[in-house]
Amino acid sequence: MMHHIVSVSGGKDSTATYCKAIERGLPFRAVAADTGNEHPATYEAVNRLHEKTGGPKVEWVKADFSREIARKRVFIENNWRRHGVPADIVERALDVLRPTGNPFLDLCLWKGRFPSRKAQFCTEFLKIIPIDQYVTRPLLATGATVVSWQGVRAAESEVRKHLKAFQRLESHADLPGNFFVFRPLLRVESIEDIFAISRRHGVEPNALYGWGLRRVGCFPCINCSKAELALVDRHFPEQIERLETWETLVSEACKRGHSTFFTIVNDPVMQEEWSAYLASGGDPTSMADFDPTHSRFGIRRMVEWAKTDRGGRQYSLLARDFSTTCNQWGACE
Numbered sequence: 001m002m003h004h005i006v007s008v009s010g011g012k013d014s015t016a017t018y019c020k021a022i023e024r025g026l027p028f029r030a031v032a033a034d035t036g037n038e039h040p041a042t043y044e045a046v047n048r049l050h051e052k053t054g055g056p057k058v059e060w061v062k063a064d065f066s067r068e069i070a071r072k073r074v075f076i077e078n079n080w081r082r083h084g085v086p087a088d089i090v091e092r093a094l095d096v097l098r099p100t101g102n103p104f105l106d107l108c109l110w111k112g113r114f115p116s117r118k119a120q121f122c123t124e125f126l127k128i129i130p131i132d133q134y135v136t137r138p139l140l141a142t143g144a145t146v147v148s149w150q151g152v153r154a155a156e157s158e159v160r161k162h163l164k165a166f167q168r169l170e171s172h173a174d175l176p177g178n179f180f181v182f183r184p185l186l187r188v189e190s191i192e193d194i195f196a197i198s199r200r201h202g203v204e205p206n207a208l209y210g211w212g213l214r215r216v217g218c219f220p221c222i223n224c225s226k227a228e229l230a231l232v233d234r235h236f237p238e239q240i241e242r243l244e245t246w247e248t249l250v251s252e253a254c255k256r257g258h259s260t261f262f263t264i265v266n267d268p269v270m271q272e273e274w275s276a277y278l279a280s281g282g283d284p285t286s287m288a289d290f291d292p293t294h295s296r297f298g299i300r301r302m303v304e305w306a307k308t309d310r311g312g313r314q315y316s317l318l319a320r321d322f323s324t325t326c327n328q329w330g331a332c333e
């Protein structure tokens with residue numbers, strides 16, 4: 001039996017892909033991964049898709065890191081003290097290292113850090129693996145053929161230019177079924193054409209695009225632009241507060257005592273400050289430096305920087321070419 005699975009994120013590309021699946025006229029399932037880092041408007045857009053289009057209701061899947069966190073607790077108890085980590089740091093980590101039920105936060109608590117452009121484990125752990133674990137693999141285990149619909153466009157990047165519209169993957173060779181990917185938007189040239197596909201099914205763009213956001217798969221995405229971060233702060237300050245709370249929790253859960261939602265290394269201004277901080281004797285691995293480091297380079301500092309536009313600060317130094325960093329699956333779009 002053949003199963004068509006459309007991954008939906010609430011963004012323009014996956015919504016258009018869902019609409020293309022409706023146009024094909026045969027049954028399909030739509031699946032979304034709840035990262036715990038989406039804006040309410042995105043949940044709303046996903047949850048109402050079937051009402052507007054007459055297509056299937058989107059099924060949510062959600063990663064659970066309870067076991068990983070339990071194992072990390074045992075590791076900390078058994079190893080940190082033995083390796084000379086001060087007792088108060090061990091206690092602080094154990095105090096916060098408990099599952100919260102929010103996949104994004106729990107992933108970061110488990111890893112002891114936030115994802116970054118260079119270590120973008122969020123897409124895999126929060127989107128690709130849960131959909132694979134709860135939907136794709138169980139179907140393939142029955143010997144079925146699964147066609148995964150992906151909303152990527154060749155025009156978006158050099159990498160995507162070389163993708164095929166239909167392709168067999170050997171990624172699940174351990175299972176009896178056959179796994180294919182189908183990319184119905186691959187040759188769609190413009191973003192306007194993408195929106196037009198959804199509009200002919202009565203679906204208006206996710207409300208967040210109206211606020212000037214380019215990507216809505218997470219809110220914000222770790223790869224968002226400087227301008228987008230400023231927009232998030234201006235219109236949705238509660239999201240910045242949430243990230244500030246997350247930074248505190250993840251910082252307390254990790255041995256070095258600080259972890260920030262956005263990496264500072266891509267920004268020359270912050271690099272300069274960071275170098276000066278280290279040159280003045282600051283030790284990024286010392287808990288004594290936890291508070292100043294966190295406040296100086298955390299989300300609040302990034303928001304302030306995002307509001308600036310001069311003195312070398314005018315670049316969008318968070319990653320702009322999202323498509324090359326986010327993998328060819330388009331799972332975040």
Ligand code: SF4
Nearest residue numbers: 122217218221222332
């Ligand atoms: S949208 Fe951004 S933050 Fe969310 S999983 Fe994808 S890359 Fe990570």
